[in-house]
Amino acid sequence: MTHAIPVAVLGASGRMGSEAVRAIEAAEDLQLVAALGRADSLQDLVASGAQVVVDLTVPDSTEQNVAFAVEHGIHAVVGTTGWDAERLGRLGNLLDQHPGVGVLIAPNFALGSVLATAFAARAARYFESVELIELHHPDKVDAPSGTAERTAALIAEARRDAGVPASPDATRTARDGARGCDIDGVRVHSVRLRGLVAHQEVLFGGAGEQLTIRHDSFHRESFMPGVLLGVREVAGHPGLTVGLDGYLDLQA
Ligand SMILES: NC(=O)C1=CN([C@@H]2O[C@H](COP(=O)(O)OP(=O)(O)OC[C@H]3O[C@@H](n4cnc5c(N)ncnc54)[C@H](O)[C@@H]3O)[C@@H](O)[C@H]2O)C=CC1
Numbered sequence: 093m094t095h096a097i098p099v100a101v102l103g104a105s106g107r108m109g110s111e112a113v114r115a116i117e118a119a120e121d122l123q124l125v126a127a128l129g130r131a132d133s134l135q136d137l138v139a140s141g142a143q144v145v146v147d148l149t150v151p152d153s154t155e156q157n158v159a160f161a162v163e164h165g166i167h168a169v170v171g172t173t174g175w176d177a178e179r180l181g182r183l184g185n186l187l188d189q190h191p192g193v194g195v196l197i198a199p200n201f202a203l204g205s206v207l208a209t210a211f212a213a214r215a216a217r218y219f220e221s222v223e224l225i226e227l228h229h230p231d232k233v234d235a236p237s238g239t240a241e242r243t244a245a246l247i248a249e250a251r252r253d254a255g256v257p258a259s260p261d262a263t264r265t266a267r268d269g270a271r272g273c274d275i276d277g278v279r280v281h282s283v284r285l286r287g288l289v290a291h292q293e294v295l296f297g298g299a300g301e302q303l304t305i306r307h308d309s310f311h312r313e314s315f316m317p318g319v320l321l322g323v324r325e326v327a328g329h330p331g332l333t334v335g336l337d338g339y340l341d342l343q344a
């Protein structure tokens with residue numbers, strides 16, 4: 093058997109980080125060499141000998157963590173949110189200076205969610221109206237979700253490419269927030285409710301019909317096959333990959 097891949101987790105005591113630690117420990121081809129939290133130094137990451145780091149921290153620290161990993165030749169699998177175009181641009185430039193290092197930024201590791209986003213992008217051009225609702229546990233610190241940001245951006249791109257006009261909306265007066273936020277012309281509504289984990293609905297409306305594309309993560313175990321796939325594949329994909337679909341053949 094080939095040697096196990098040495099893997100470190102950043103944010104290891106968090107909701108996702110602790111689940112990832114368990115999944116990596118249970119995988120025979122992976123070896124957990126560091127489980128680091130906010131109190132640890134990034135130097136511990138280098139000292140651990142990790143070839144791959146999984147970042148499941150907070151939007152405020154993820155860019156710095158990933159830049160440190162890249163500068164030290166460590167591949168990174170990133171589930172943390174907050175990767176806007178500016179941050180992705182800076183990371184792309186950094187990776188140009190470190191050829192051979194791979195980074196996967198995965199807004200969502202659940203296979204069903206990755207498929208739902210791909211299906212939504214596919215359907216986007218065929219309907220007059222589109223709106224998106226994301227629903228999460230109330231301990232989530234960011235809104236809208238990273239998955240919603242990505243899904244809305246892909247829907248907007250598909251509609252732009254196909255020359256579809258903006259969704260009709262006659263609203264002239266509204267309370268703040270009543271119509272959600274606007275991501276590239278797609279209205280996105282965020283719900284935070286005790287009992288939920290991670291859920292998303294894309295609503296497409298046409299004359300006399302509606303298509304709803306819904307995905308539910310009922311438990312964080314749903315994200316683990318994607319995390320493990322990312323860890324196993326990232327070294328073989330140098331440079332920046334955004335979205336787990338970059339490692340999957342969704343056409344098959
Ligand atoms: N891509 C995906 O499929 C998923 C992504 N997420 C995202 O992952 C991130 C973490 O989510 P949760 O685990 O729910 O949050 P959490 O708050 O439970 O965990 C975050 C952990 O990171 C630690 N932390 C903060 N700063 C740190 C630093 N500089 N270095 C090391 N550790 C640090 C915190 O102490 C905490 O233990 C969020 O951005 C969330 O949106 C969550 C679920 C799935």
Ligand SMILES: O=C(O)C1=N[C@H](C(=O)O)C[C@H](O)C1
Binds near residue numbers: 233236239
């Ligand atoms: O914070 C979460 O829980 C999740 N975060 C990611 C996001 O913002 O899209 C992925 C998933 O929705 C769970």
